[in-house]
Amino acid sequence: MKSTAMRGADALLEALKVAGIRTIFTLSGNHVMSVFDAAVDSEIELIHVRQEGAAVHMADAWARMSGKVGVVLVTGGPGHANAISALYTAKCGEMPVVLLSGHAPLRELGLGAFQEMSQAEMAAPVTKASWTAQSTATLPKDLARAFRIAQSGRPGPVHLSLPSDVLEAEFSGSRPEVAEFAAEPQALAPAAARAIVRELANAQRPLVIAPPLLATPPGRKLVDGLRQALGVPVVVMESPRGINDPGLGAIAEILAECDLIVLLGKALDFTLRFGKAPAMAAQCRWIVIDTDVELLARAARTQKQRLSLSAIADARSAANALMQAAADGGAGRHEQWAAEVQAAIDYRPWGSDAAAFPPKNGGMHSTAMCLALQPFLDRHADAIFVCDGGEVGQWAQAVLKAPQRVINGFAGAIGSAIPFAIGARKACPGSPVLTVLGDGTFGFHMAEFDTAVRNNLPFVAVVGNDAKWNAEYQIQVRDFGEPRALGCTLGQATRYDLVASALGGHGEFVVKGEDLPGALERAFASGKPACVNVLIQGTPAPIVRRKR
Numbered sequence: 107m108k109s110t111a112m113r114g115a116d117a118l119l120e121a122l123k124v125a126g127i128r129t130i131f132t133l134s135g136n137h138v139m140s141v142f143d144a145a146v147d148s149e150i151e152l153i154h155v156r157q158e159g160a161a162v163h164m165a166d167a168w169a170r171m172s173g174k175v176g177v178v179l180v181t182g183g184p185g186h187a188n189a190i191s192a193l194y195t196a197k198c199g200e201m202p203v204v205l206l207s208g209h210a211p212l213r214e215l216g217l218g219a220f221q222e223m224s225q226a227e228m229a230a231p232v233t234k235a236s237w238t239a240q241s242t243a244t245l246p247k248d249l250a251r252a253f254r255i256a257q258s259g260r261p262g263p264v265h266l267s268l269p270s271d272v273l274e275a276e277f278s279g280s281r282p283e284v285a286e287f288a289a290e291p292q293a294l295a296p297a298a299a300r301a302i303v304r305e306l307a308n309a310q311r312p313l314v315i316a317p318p319l320l321a322t323p324p325g326r327k328l329v330d331g332l333r334q335a336l337g338v339p340v341v342v343m344e345s346p347r348g349i350n351d352p353g354l355g356a357i358a359e360i361l362a363e364c365d366l367i368v369l370l371g372k373a374l375d376f377t378l379r380f381g382k383a384p385a386m387a388a389q390c391r392w393i394v395i396d397t398d399v400e401l402l403a404r405a406a407r408t409q410k411q412r413l414s415l416s417a418i419a420d421a422r423s424a425a426n427a428l429m430q431a432a433a434d435g436g437a438g439r440h441e442q443w444a445a446e447v448q449a450a451i452d453y454r455p456w457g458s459d460a461a462a463f464p465p466k467n468g469g470m471h472s473t474a475m476c477l478a479l480q481p482f483l484d485r486h487a488d489a490i491f492v493c494d495g496g497e498v499g500q501w502a503q504a505v506l507k508a509p510q511r512v513i514n515g516f517a518g519a520i521g522s523a524i525p526f527a528i529g530a531r532k533a534c535p536g537s538p539v540l541t542v543l544g545d546g547t548f549g550f551h552m553a554e555f556d557t558a559v560r561n562n563l564p565f566v567a568v569v570g571n572d573a574k575w576n577a578e579y580q581i582q583v584r585d586f587g588e589p590r591a592l593g594c595t596l597g598q599a600t601r602y603d604l605v606a607s608a609l610g611g612h613g614e615f616v617v618k619g620e621d622l623p624g625a626l627e628r629a630f631a632s633g634k635p636a637c638v639n640v641l642i643q644g645t646p647a648p649i650v651r652r653k654r
């Protein structure tokens with residue numbers, strides 16, 4: 107039976123449409139069924155997943171690839187709690203995600219309501235803002251505010267709890283304008299931009315470090331423009347391995363030599379060894395641009411007189427202001443230094459000959475496995491490479507060159523790869539999506555093969571199957587010795603490929619390396635969500651250094 111009055115739930119979807127949203131990643135539940143009902147009469151599509159955390163990861167990857175805000179709708183209490191951990195990945199990845207969680211009705215709070223929980227408090231540490239809607243009349247305004255906060259400054263997730271009585275009551279409030287949803291830029295003052303351009307020009311070995319939000323497709327374009335305009339190297343950091351990110355080759359050697367580092371919205375934290383020697387030159391000076399005044403204060407405290415300038419601005423606005431200032435004159439040329447930096451980033455000790463990495467103990471070497479995937483990425487200029495953590499993930503990030511990359515980022519949380527692949531495919535329906543993940547990681551969200559099948563969102567997941575949680579096994583061997591390695595083994599040659607086919611996807615099991623290229627082709631040609639399950643040796647992740 108269709109309700110005639112406009113409810114809070116209808117007003118919410120109407121507001122989402124004003125914000126340009128046509129897709130919501132969701133898992134149903136009592137508290138949000140009015141929103142499902144409202145969706146029947148809207149043009150908004152619901153992608154119904156199998157676990158709430160997966161919905162957050164999908165929205166996160168969708169946001170990375172679409173440039174819009176990813177929207178998630180889950181139920182209250184345990185549904186909300188399931189979504190929480192995945193918000194941390196979006197927060198560290200600096201992605202605008204709005205989590206809408208159903209909530210016990212306001213009129214029952216404090217009376218022992220079904221699934222009553224302190225939801226806003228739970229989400230607070232992993233979001234930029236987190237609150238509970240208090241009235242139907244202001245619901246669309248709450249949503250606009252959530253969108254604005256998610257996109258402004260350093261973007262990130264925002265949580266809004268939706269009490270069921272607020273959703274179900276009749277709406278008669280005001281409707282926000284499109285502009286109210288948009289980001290509020292924080293510009294870099296022209297004088298500061300000029301001063302930074304001058305300092306860069308005067309430095310011998312300067313480097314600009316950009317944050318994860320600039321690892322998106324438009325972000326990479328901005329970074330390229332900035333590199334050109336400033337005539338200095340600009341590097342995007344997004345890996346929890348920080349200066350040891352194998353995807354950045356021998357960058358650690360460069361960082362140790364810089365005399366000026368400009369942090370363009372990149373936090374000075376563990377990824378940069380807190381800015382300390384010997385990872386950084388003892389005399390290296392810093393310029394810090396950030397929207398977070400606490401980060402500016404922290405840099406001033408830790409770097410003291412080595413902090414030569416700090417400014418409040420968001421990374422995108424600051425990049426544009428720096429390009430403008432450089433165009434007005436004063437940018438230096440650091441061609442030789444830029445070439446040195448690029449050579450370090452491109453450096454890989456292993457070359458491209460897979461024969462140098464023969465199989466052992468019945469499994470491929472991770473390098474050989476990844477080298478066999480590269481030709482596919484080379485043939486597809488629009489391919490998206492998605493990668494998760496673990497040792498095999500580090501190999502894939504080090505070896506594979508892809509037009510677009512989505513990784514789990516500074517959060518260092520494993521498990522996002524499969525939902526990331528689905529979210530990326532939803533945002534880019536024509537692009538082939540290749541994901542590489544470990545056998546341990548595969549277990550977190552393998553049920554999402556079902557979501558991908560139901561929604562016709564094909565991708566290929568290559569599972570490096572070493573029958574281990576190898577990253578942790580390697581720590582045990584290194585720190586405690588092999589005889590004390592405990593509890594980090596997984597089933598031998600487990601058939602993860604059969605999981606994919608059981609759920610309606612396509613499965614390939616690769617025991618011999620020479621069978622991998624054919625299996626990969628068949629997996630993509632199937633047009634289905636596919637798992638290529640490859641037996642590998644379980645090699646420690648690479649740390650790239652050149653012999654000097």
Ligand SMILES: Cc1ncc(C[n+]2csc(CCOP(=O)(O)OP(=O)(O)O)c2C)c(N)n1
Nearest residue numbers: 496497498519520544545546547575576577
């Ligand atoms: C959510 C979460 N849980 C646990 C960890 C710790 N962790 C990091 S890598 C890893 C092992 C991953 O195993 P697998 O996916 O098989 O990759 P492998 O290291 O074996 O190549 C674990 C347990 C983490 N980073 N994130």
Ligand SMILES: [Mg+2]
Nearest residue numbers: 544545574576
């Ligand atoms: Mg493993």
